Amino acid sequence: MTTVRDSEDFSPALRATMVNDLRAMGAITSDRVAHAVSTVPRHRFVPDQPLEAVYAADHAVVIKRDDQGTATSSLSSAHIQSVMLEQAEITPGMRVLEIGSGGYNAALIAELVGDDGAVVSVDIDPQIADRARACLNSVGYERVKVVVGDAEHGVPGEDAFDRIIVTAGAWDIPPAWRTQLAPAGRLVVPLRLKGITRSIAFETEGEELTSVSYRLSGFVPMQGDGQHHERVYPVGDHGSWGLRTDDDTFDIAASELRAALERPRLEQPSGTVFDLPDELELFLLASHPQMMMLHARPTLIEQRAFAASAGRGVPALVRGGSFAYRTKRENADVGGFETVVIAHGPAAEQVAAEYLGLLRCWARDHRRRGAATIRYIPVGHLAPTDGAISKRHGTVAITWH
Ligand SMILES: C[S@@+](CC[C@H](N)C(=O)[O-])C[C@H]1O[C@@H](n2cnc3c(N)ncnc32)[C@H](O)[C@@H]1O
Structure with missing residues (x-):
């Protein structure tokens, strides 16, 4: 087992292998995301884990469990993180909000937005936010802002974001995410739909959100005011x-x-x-x-x-x-x-x-990939009934092409 103490010489090679694997799996499709994943030392965010596991493309690490033993926070797999970053299409200079902290994914986003961009990461759990802050500082990403709060209500005091990336399983899309999204912005969210989760990249169309892509995913559930017990x-x-x-x-x-x-x-x-x-x-x-x-x-x-x-x-x-x-x-x-x-x-x-x-x-x-268009229609706007899934703040409507 290789641990963080004797890891520094090996980790760039492990990252390069992981990037190759992620490309082969179709999770990484752009050089920009490949560069970010090659750059950020993932093992520094989970220093007690074996390197081989940390750099396995499809491996998630549980960071915290509740009293019943259920995971409440984890370092998501590099696979789903890469998929979602590709869905987000982040470019230099953007302002990005990450909902659900850990540090690693926020560091990847910081690489993608560059020095002219801004990254805010919010977590409901102060312990997780503190841990993320410490990890980010130790690797040199002091410029990422970490805040504590229930993201159901957005991040008060922050301007609109070009991208919002949700890294906890959401059952619904609260109004604050739409209002805190810039007009040409994109929301990437792992949304629960009748017991399954799809990471959906939405863009705004008037009051509605319309999908530009969706991918298979799974996440620890959202806590706080937006939590939902299926x-x-x-x-x-x-x-x-x-x-x-x-x-x-x-x-x-x-x-x-x-x-x-x-x-x-x-x-x-x-x-x-x-x-x-x-x-x-x-x-x-x-x-x-x-x-x-x-x-x-x-x-x-x-x-x-x-x-x-x-x-x-x-x-x-x-x-x-x-x-x-x-x-x-x-x-x-x-x-x-x-x-x-x-x-x-x-x-x-x-x-x-x-x-x-x-x-x-x-x-x-x-029968092909991406044949569905997923729309989110907020409460108060006319929603179709066919293929509709009711939520608290709106309706998800799925049409097939
Ligand atoms: C999968 S982890 C985040 C992983 C992280 N993005 C990374 O880079 O490793 C999900 C996080 O979402 C947080 N969370 C759950 N509900 C939340 C809410 N309502 N507002 C903010 N954070 C929340 C949890 O505390 C947990 O730390």
């Missing part, structure tokens, strides 16, 4: 499987669904190739109000009660005591893996047919 409805005994949904009013027929799982399953091949699972997941969740994330414990996968997809979490269409979800099967005829629908319950045929219809629609019309 509901997982337990269905199986002792929470062995359940359904995650945003909709508090949704009536889950738990005992009927439990009974449905005991009945023989219906399996229907879709004839469509299975790929781009993250795009398909977003499409399915956004295309049906009764589509929600199904999660099952590993024991139920081992017992073959559920297909493996349920272990990772999969969109399920739920109607009363019946439900359908998707899995994949090897099938050379479709060129690799085929999507297969599994359905249970008295209306298995009906929910399977609905699910198959959505899969075929996606495969025919939208």
